[in-house]
Amino acid sequence: MKENLRTSGHTLKKFIPFLFLTSLFFCFTIDSSKAQRKQLPEEVKTQIENYKVNAIKNRNLGNDNAAASYLNKIAYLYWEYFIYDEAIKNFEEVMTINQDLGNKMGEQKVLDNLAFVYNDMDRFDKAIECFLKSLVLIKTRGEKQPEAECLSNLAVAYTSNAQYSEAIQAANQGLEISKSLNHLKLMRSFYGTLHECYEKKGDKDKSMEYFGLYSSIDKHLQQQLFEEQQLQSQARITQIEAEKNRTERVLEKTKDTLKEVEQITREKQLEINLLNSQKELQELAIKQHEVKSKAERRLRYFLISIFIFVCLITLLIYNQMREKKLANAKLQELYSEIEKKNIQILDSINYASHIQEAILPYEKHMNDDIPSSFVFYKPRDIVSGDFYWHSNHGNKVFVAAIDCTGHGVPGAFMSMIGNTLLNEIVNENQIFNPAEVLSQLNEKVVFTLNQDQKDKESFSEDGMDITFCCYDKVENSLELALANHTACLIQDHKTTLIEGDIFSIGGNVGFGQVLFKLHKFKITATTTLYMYSDGFQDQFGGDHNQKYMAPRFIEFLEKIQSIPFEQHKQLLEQEYEVWKGESRQIDDVLVIGARFIA
Known part of the structure; x- marks a missing residue:
């Protein structure tokens, strides 16, 4: 529903991994609605004309319900192609028919549709007016869940119109109804709205209180969804x-x-x-x-x-x-x-x-935080064991390159676990020190895969190798922690290989506190950082069908430093394809590059 899509907003979507698809669809809807109104295709024009003829015919025959149905279809077609004035005109005709027939349910549904159209037009005052009328009709029927859903839509419209006090009042009313119904999804929606409103009003304590409630319910719902998906998959x-x-x-x-x-x-x-x-x-x-x-x-x-x-x-x-x-x-x-x-x-x-693909961060979002950055990502199979992760908090930007055990379907399962745990550690628990992040990640992987029970027949040695980087925009510095990974940092024409700890995350490392080394670098000159898995350097190819190897990879990175950074991703892709030639790709490939200016 549109009200649930709008609730999360830009404030919450960076914290909740499984809301990613919903937020993406929301952003696409908003951008499209503000675009120039579309030209109707000829087949749609023909369809609308046929609906108009049938609507007039049924009106003349006294069959107002059928006429309203055809007018409703016309309104939806205009709405789909962003011709809002015609959509509103036809919805209002449907409203008139329902009022003449005394069809309160139909009248309430049309009011909701009008409110959504006005919302797409950014005419939030009109959307609020329609939602209020719809709420009155719902209350006459005494249906609690539709009343709570309408209050959720109303609260979102108030928030979009910067009427935060009214939004808080509507959200609190809906929250009480949702609690009485024990409707967790509606409760999560209202907590999200209250968090956003108090944040806009500058009340950080209230904002964080409701964000905590939002996160708790969302985590519970996502866990339920994850368990259901696991059971279905198995x-x-x-x-x-x-x-x-x-x-x-x-x-x-x-x-x-x-x-x-x-x-x-x-x-x-x-x-x-x-x-x-x-x-x-x-x-x-x-x-x-x-x-x-x-x-x-x-x-x-x-x-x-x-x-x-x-x-x-x-x-x-x-x-x-x-x-x-x-x-x-x-x-x-x-x-x-x-x-x-x-x-x-x-x-x-x-x-x-x-x-x-849906849980992976958009490269555009990374470019917003680090303008000179790229991701070269090439799975070996349809699904991948390599993945990358990105988040931010205040002046800190976090980027990670992760290589999970195996590739294909087993590696993809591990990547889902790793993505979820990184979001929990950084976004929810707000642990920002890279070495502490890897320690927490190791404990959670061991616990999740029951690797602390080594006497079990089902003991798994699965894990992941990772490079985790924190970029402080204010301090203009980099902090890295690496598990069984190596990263390359080129600063002032000098190459530094950052060697990680020799053990991976999970597997045989064991349960308990595992300490990782923290690497710190001050950006005093133009600095380029490359984080990568072993897929590129392990690829067979060339004239003698041999591995590319790490020294050749570092030499290539040094060679392209004189070329504009914007071309580095394309150069890496070309180098990989030329080397591989007709050979089979043996592993997933992931290279993340970022350039920082002093």
């Missing part, structure tokens, strides 16, 4: 494995059947040969007793036996060919079913890649 995987096993058993049984048919055919052939031999012996004995008197009969018997033999052989060959044809058809059916299952599995993985 159930689907189990189902696919079972179907695959059944298919393999059927295929194996079919192969065994073919072998049995061939064995039976050989045995039958031996029996036929034996019978024919016995028959020939009998005929020979008869011929010996009737050499003179039965010469013609001997010839006739001989010809008959040859004919029968040929018929039997022909029949056997025909049956064998027919059985093989049926078996081949069955095999083809089984292969087609297996191919269909493989396509379904691939579709599921493709959908998982959309989810993974």
Whole structure:
């Protein structure tokens, strides 16, 4: 719903990872609504004209409900193409019909639509007026959840119109109703609105209090969603494995059947040969007793036996060919079913890649915080074990390059865990020291994967390698902590390789406090920082099909320093593709570059 999309705003979306898709859709809607109104396609014009004809026809026949339905469709089409004046005009005609019919429910729905149109036009005063009228109609019906939803829309409209006191009043009324209904999603929406309003009014204590309540409920809801998705994914995987096993058993049984048919055919052939031999012996004995008197009969018997033999052989060959044809058809059916299952599995993985892409930060947002920066990201498979992370808080900007255990689907699961935990540590717990962030991340990965229970049969050594950087805009300094990673810093034509700690996050490191080294750098001259996984330098290629290797990678980074920084990403992509050539990509590739000016 639009009211839920608008509640989070720019203040909350940087803190809540699973609200990312919702916020993205919200931003797209707002930008589109402010764009120049679209030209209606010819097919839409034709559709609108047909709706108008049907609306007039039904009005003349006295069928006002049908006429209102067609006018409503016309209004939605105009709204979709941002022709707001025509949309409002048709919605108001629908309003008049519902008022004449005494249809309070229809009148209330039209008021909501008008409010959303005015909201898209940034005419928040008109949107508030419509929401207030809608609220009156809802209260007459005594329905609590629609009343709370309307109050949520009203609070958002008040906030957009900078009427923060009215927004707070509406949000508090809706919050009380939501609590009585135990409706967590509505409670989260109202807490978010109250946080934003108090923040706009400068009341930081109240703002943080409601943000804490918002975050608590959101975390609970996201955990529920995550657990449901895990259960669904596991159930689907189990189902696919079972179907695959059944298919393999059927295929194996079919192969065994073919072998049995061939064995039976050989045995039958031996029996036929034996019978024919016995028959020939009998005929020979008869011929010996009737050499003179039965010469013609001997010839006739001989010809008959040859004919029968040929018929039997022909029949056997025909049956064998027919059985093989049926078996081949069955095999083809089984292969087609297996191919269909493989396509379904691939579709599921493709959908998982959309989810993974959705949680990754936009490179544009990184450029807002660090104007001279880029991300070269190339997964080996559809989904990736490498991912990057970005956030900010006040004058501090955080960027991380992470390489999870494995690649493909297992690596993607680890990347989801890593992204969620980094958001919790930095955005919710507000731990900004990179070394402390990695220590917290190690503890949470070990706890999440039950790696502290080493006596369990299901013990996992999965983990992740990471470079975590904090850029302080005020101090103009960099702080880094690295787990089993190396980063490259080039300052004043001097290259410094920042060697991380030798252990990874999770896996065999163990549970408890693990300390990571903190690297600090003052930006006294133009400084370029590169954070990367091992996918680029481990790629096979070149004339001798060998690894690219770390020294060659550092040498290439030094060589391109004289070229404008804006071209570095393109140069890295070209270097990688030329080196790889026709070779297969062996790992996910991630390189993050950032340039800081003293």
